[in-house]
Structure formats: C-alpha cells, structure tokens
Amino acid sequence: MNEVIRSAAGKRIGYSACPHDCPSTCALDVELLDAHTIGRVRGAKDNDYTAGVICAKVARYAEREHHPERLTHPLQRVGEKGSGEFRRIGWEDALDLVAEQFVRAEQRHGPEAVWPYYYAGTMGLVMRDGINRLRHVKRYSGFHSTICVNPAYAGFAAGVGQIAGVDPREMAKSDLVVIWGTNAVNTQVNVMTHAMRARKERGAKIAVVDIYMNGTMQQADLPVLIKPGTDGALACAVMHCLFRDGKADWEYLNKYTDAPHELERHLRTRDPQWASAITGASIDTIEAFARLIGERRRAFFRLGYGFSRSRNGAANMHAASCIPAVTGAWQYEGGGAFHINADIYRLDKTLIEGLDAWDRSVRMLDQSRIGAILTGDREALMGGGPVTALFIQNTNPVVVAPDQNVVKRGFARADLFTCVHEQFMTETARMADVVLPATTFLEHDDIYRGGGHQYLIFGPKLVEPPGECRNNHEVVCALAKRLGARHPGFDMTPRELIDHMLRVSKRGTLAELEANRWLDCQPPFRASHYLDGFAWPDGKFRFKPDWPNVPFRSPYRSGPVEAMPALPDHWRSIEEADGEHPFRLATSPARGFLNTTFNETPTSRAQERRPTVMIHPADAAGYGIVDGDMVVLGNRRGTVRLHARLFDGVCRGVLIAESIWPNQAYVDGCGINALTGADPIAPYGGAAFHDNKVWLRRAA
Ligand SMILES: Nc1nc2c(c(=O)[nH]1)N[C@H]1C(S)=C(S)[C@@H](COP(=O)(O)OP(=O)(O)OC[C@H]3O[C@@H](n4cnc5c(=O)[nH]c(N)nc54)[C@H](O)[C@@H]3O)O[C@H]1N2
Ligand SMILES: Nc1nc2c(c(=O)[nH]1)N[C@H]1C(S)=C(S)[C@@H](COP(=O)(O)OP(=O)(O)OC[C@H]3O[C@@H](n4cnc5c(=O)[nH]c(N)nc54)[C@H](O)[C@@H]3O)O[C@H]1N2
Ligand code: SF4
Ligand SMILES: [Mo]
Secondary structure (H helix, E strand, O other): OOOEEEEEOOOEEEEEEOOOOOOOOEEEEEEEEOOEEEEEEOOOOOOOOOOOOOOOHHHHHHHHHOOOOOOOOOOEEEEOOOOOEEEEEHHHHHHHHHHHHHHHHHHHHHHHHEEEEOOHHHHHHHHOOHHHHHHHHHOOOOEEOOOOOOHHEEEEEEEEHOOOOOOHHHHOOOOEEEEOOHHHHHHHOOOHHHHHHHHHOOOOOEEEEOOOEEEEEEEOOOEEEEOOOOOOHHHHHHHHHHHHHOOOOOHHHHHEOOOOOHHHHHHHOOHHHHHHHHHOOHHHHHHHHHHHHHHHEEEEEEEOHHHHHOOOOOHHHHHHHHHHHHHHHHOOOOOEEEOOOOOOOOOHHHHHOOOHHHOOOEEEHHHHHHHHHHHHOOOOOOOOOOEEEEEEOOOOOOHHOHHHHHHHHHHHOOOEEEEEEOOOOOHHHHOOOOOEEEOHHOOOOEEEEEEOOEEEEEEOOOOOOOOOOEEEEHHHHHHHHHOOOOOOHHHOHHHHHHHHHHHHOOOHHHHHHHHEEEEEEEOOOOOOOOOOOOOOOOOOOOOOOHHHOOOOOOOOOOHHHHHOOOOOOOOOOOOOOOOOOEEEEEOOOOOOOOOOOOOOOOOHHHHHOOOOEOOOOOHHHHHOOOOOEEEEEEEEOOEEEEEEEEEOOOOEEOOOOOEEOOOOHHHOOHHHHHOHHHOOOOOOOOOOOEEEEEEEEEOO
C-alpha cells in the first residue's frame, strides 16, 4: 500500500502511532492480515521512548477496529431524541441535511448559533483540529477547550514560563523519580518503563504521590498517600524541610529564581506538622520524602494531570514544580521537572486550523460548561444568543462532561440540532439528529505529536475502512463546500496539509518523516534544563506567579483568579467535606478504558467488571456497608448508584470511583459525572473531576 510497510518474520507490518488521548503517543507496529484486517498491535522496539511497550487495550486494538458495532452508514433520527431509533440514509442526503440545518441556525440567530465541538478522541493534528478551519471561516462559536489540560498547563507555566522540560528519556538517568499525581501504570505506561530502568540500572528510588494505593503507588519505594487537593501543602512542607536542613541550593536560587528569600520566610510556618493535618500523610512520611529529595540531586519530577483536577489544581501544580528550583535539581542530567511537551514543536497549523481566518471577536464558549451553554445560561453564553446547532467530532460529552444532569437536559432540547461524527453509537451519538460514521486512525493519514515524549510520528492509512466510513477531514471539507466556506485547506489532502505544515515549521518534509518514521524534536540539554534561564524575559523561575498573565495558548481567564495564592500554599478553594457531605470523591481513570474509548470492547468491560466505588473499611462499617453492596452517592448536582469495594488503600473520608463507564452501565443511567461540577478552575478554566463533596448511603 505504501513504503512504510515492511516484512518481518513473513508478516506485513504497518508503522503507525497511537492516536489516543494519552501522553505516551506510542510508536506502533501493526500486523496487517489483508487490505481490511489487522492482527496484533505492538510497541515499536526501535523507538527509544516507546521501547517496545504499549498498554494492553491498544495491543488488542483489533477488537475495537473490527467490532461488530462500528458505525458504517450515516443515520437519521426517526424516533424521539435519545430513543436510539434511526434510519439509514446516504452520505449526500446526510450532508445536505446537516448543511441545511446549520444555514437555518445561522439565519435565525447568526453564525454563533452553530458550535463545532470536538476533543481528543484522535490526537491527529489534521483529523482533530481541522474542524476549527470550518469554525473560523464560518465565524461559528469558538471552542475554549478546557476539559483536560488547562489547570496543569497554567500551573506548570506559572513557574517555568512554558510547557516543556527535561527530556523524558533522562528519567532513566535519575537517582530519584518522583511520580506526582499521575497513575502511570494505568494512564501512560511508558513512564514506568523509564522509571524502572533508573531503578534497575542506577538503584534509583521511586516516590509516588497520589490519593489512593493504585498500581503506580504499589510500585513505589515511597508511596506518599494524601487527601485530594492537598498537594500544595505537601510541596510547602517538603520545601520547608529542604530550607531547614540546608538542602536548598542558594547559589542556584539566587541565580535562577525570582524570590527565594521571600519563599523561605513564607515557608517557615508551613512545617510537616502543619502539612500532616491538611494532607493526612504522617509527619514521618513527609520528612522521609523531603530527605530523599534533599539527598538525591538527580531528582526527576514527573508531574501528571491528576492532581490538577481540583479547584486549586493550577496552584498545586505550581507548588510541586517549585521543589526542583529549590534544590537546583534542574542543573543535573536526570534532574529537573517534566509535565508534558506542548511547547517544543512550534508547528505552524495555519492551514490545518484556518488560523488566518480567525476573527478573535467571535465568542469563545467553554467546552466544560456545555451543560450550562445548552440550557441557556446567559453567562456561559457570554451574553450572546443560544446555541441551536452542534457539530461534534471525537468526543462523548454526554458521558465525559461535568454536571451531567444539566448536560443531558441541554442535549434533549427539541430546538437543538445535533450532528455527531463517530466510530460507535456513543451516548452522545444517540442524542443526535444525524450520525455520521467515522474512520479509525488505521484508516486515514495523520500526524501525531508526543506529549510524554518528543517525537513527531506519522501514521499512514493502513487498511480500508468498513462500510461507508469517512474521515473527519473529508466530512469537514464536504460541509464547507455546501456551506460556501472557502479556504485553501479545504482543497488539500491530509498528506498535503501535513507536508505543508512540516515545511513552513522547518521540520523537514512528509517524505522525510515517512522514511524515518519519527522526528526527534527535543531541544538541546542546556535549553531543556533552562541553564540559560527559564522562559521569562528575566530568565528567573517564578515562585511568585503573575496568575492573571501566565503565558497560555488561549488567554480566556476564568475562575477566581484574583484569589490565587501569591506564593506556594494550601489554597482552600476545594469542595471541602461538610456535615451534609462527609466524603470527598475522586473519579480517577480506570486501566481498561481510555476516557470512554474501549467502553465498547468486551475485554475492557470484563476487566473493569462494573461501576465501583472504593471505600475505606472503617468508613463503610459506620454505614453498615459490606463489600459488594449497592450504594448511593449524592450531592446537590445529582445521585449515582454503584457497587462498593472495601479498600484500605484510601484515606478515611475519601472515595474513589475509577472511570469512565457508560452512563447506561449504571442501574438508572446516571453516570459518575452527575456528581462532578462544571464551575471553572482558575486561571484558565477546567473541570475539577477529582474534587467533589458527596454523601454516601447503602442503597435500599
Ligand atoms: N487507562 C487510561 N489511560 C488514560 C486515560 C484513561 O481514562 N484511562 N485518560 C487519558 C487522558 S485524557 C489523560 S488527560 C491522561 C491523564 O492521566 P494522569 O496524568 O495520570 O491524570 P489522571 O488520570 O486524572 O489522574 C492520575 C492520578 O491522580 C490522582 N489524583 C487525583 N486527585 C489528586 C490529588 O489531588 N493529588 C494527587 N497527588 N493525586 C490525585 C488520581 O487518583 C490518579 O491516580 O491519561 C490518559 N490515559
Ligand atoms: N469523571 C471523569 N470525567 C472525565 C475525566 C475523569 O478523569 N473523570 N477525564 C476528562 C478528560 S482528561 C478528558 S480528556 C475527557 C475526554 O473525553 P472525550 O474526549 O469525550 O474522550 P472519549 O470518551 O474517549 O471519546 C472520544 C470519542 O472519539 C471517537 N473518535 C476517535 N477517533 C475519532 C476520529 O478519528 N473521528 C471521529 N469522528 N471520532 C473519533 C471515539 O470513538 C470516542 O467515542 O474526559 C474528561 N472526563
Ligand atoms: S499507552 Fe497510551 S499511547 Fe501507548 S498504546 Fe496505550 S493508549 Fe496508546
Ligand atoms: Mo485528558
């Protein structure tokens, strides 16, 4: 089919990249059985980040690729909204219908009545972001994407100045790997590959900070178990000990940081005893953690997303990122911090996204507030008119968005026209008026950027799509044609768009990328370690962030920015437990699902069994709850019924419900996000998925 296919042990192997929303972006070897069929999927051995290791769910991708429930034809709703009654229609009719409805919405309320809504079901730059070209050219409502990364990005950039850090492969050269707020065993398995190498080859220690004894915590030499939303307190106490014990590198601090003396003074009262009362971790554990960090100069801080999904999440990310600036760990190979590589690639996506047509005066609507937006909340609508038409690609908001009961009310509106382009009949697709069948990454060409590593990887079309599936680019271009939207990007193939982007970004050509499979974009050592200064005009790491002006790709502030702490601290903005809601609930990702992707594969469902909440046995006893009981969790946003699992690896007063199950997997169709809130996290929005107060009772 094309030159990236080779033969190994008599098998035809296609090169690809995992398209899923996972920081690992693994380089893949895909067994090709014929022009339509794949076999086993493996991690590329010759890619030094993937290193031959991928997660089990993608290794058995054939199950999803060839699933009997793949959508294969366009569908039009015939029954009530959400009834699941559709009839098969042809592509031309389906596209005409969608275009007609978008024109009607525009005629009634202006172009902002149409809201293109997408997310990272595929991370391919053409297929994920091409929808923005249509949005910009048509002046449809803007999409402020907040659901995932904003609190973490803002918190990391607040100190460092950008979203980039030490080469993730250097983890293998550390003496201490600190895995903070990411359950890497579940969510980005390759972190474990490199951390384990450091342990095996150098005797490195692994410390993990999390809110339950998950698979990653179980691998740790030092698991630091804390209560949700208290990482700022932990980080402060660690830095207190480092200053107290003479482990702060004052030469480094004076040269590379903004306010070290002020920080040191501020932390004098924030000792392990203070932090222990807030975090629930013992004073001994906090001291042991600080000692490890103080003694091992090559300490690599791998900071995840999980601990940023609280109302104080950006502030907590910043607090954790301050620690290596106090010890000066950044100076050493294997030392420093890394969250994700967002800012190293510098790709010019003008043609892919139609950025040259973007009118910044068009309103931006917050992805996470889709419930409020669709139910007519004036503030969420930015004072503008209603949204009456939705065009959705690569996301499943009826299940994944916070404040689910409000989201469902919005989707049920009779005057809302919804088109969903999907691979499966998700619960969002079920609410649509028109459903269009989508290709998978194996059925189209696209380019992927590593988050947890530094490679650009090309993923070519390897097999023919089933039925009449079309890729996102084809659908966006076909709609553009019907809607009279003009832009050179609509007349180019994905390969042409990728080649053009690479050339103008000075990243070579598609032919070169295809021949080499991937391109290493890691900046040089001095830059990655900020040895010539951090990414600020004065080159200094900021212990005192200028929160309203943290550099960010989309400057749409939200949440209580003015109340953010001036220096690292425990910011009391989380949903604390109270008399009515004695528990704190987090909804951490399950291993077998990737958000809701793989909800449909039998092996993932069997592995996860059923929706479950982990409860400390002593808490359960107080409510007469035994293992396996059906329980009800509730707060003012909703109630959820699921099974109890007694587990002493959580703190008292903390509940963990691994996610994300389909809503229909719960007895009454109410999914876990009925309990989560959509109020924005400062300073750039986001949903506090792991920061919920709830009550608990045994189901009658
Ligand atoms: N199997 C699987 N893999 C996934 C996903 C999935 O759903 N399933 N999702 C993908 C996506 S979209 C993303 S963004 C990444 C996210 O991956 P991660 O960076 O790992 O972030 P989370 O998965 O949100 O949470 C990670 C861990 O943080 C913990 N945590 C929650 N609150 C706190 C807190 O206040 N403090 C601390 N210290 N820890 C806390 C959670 O319990 C969880 O164990 O993973 C991707 N990979
Ligand atoms: N309770 C709770 N809720 C959460 C989270 C949590 O930790 N807890 N995590 C949040 C996070 S971090 C995120 S990122 C969001 C993610 O939420 P979503 O972005 O909604 O992710 P998925 O649920 O995996 O849905 C992606 C969909 O894209 C479809 N898709 C994949 N590739 C393509 C393609 O090429 N074309 C088209 N048209 N469709 C495609 C897949 O079939 C799938 O149904 O969920 C958030 N929700
Ligand atoms: S670990 Fe992440 S990137 Fe790698 S194959 Fe699994 S889902 Fe894809
Ligand atoms: Mo995410």
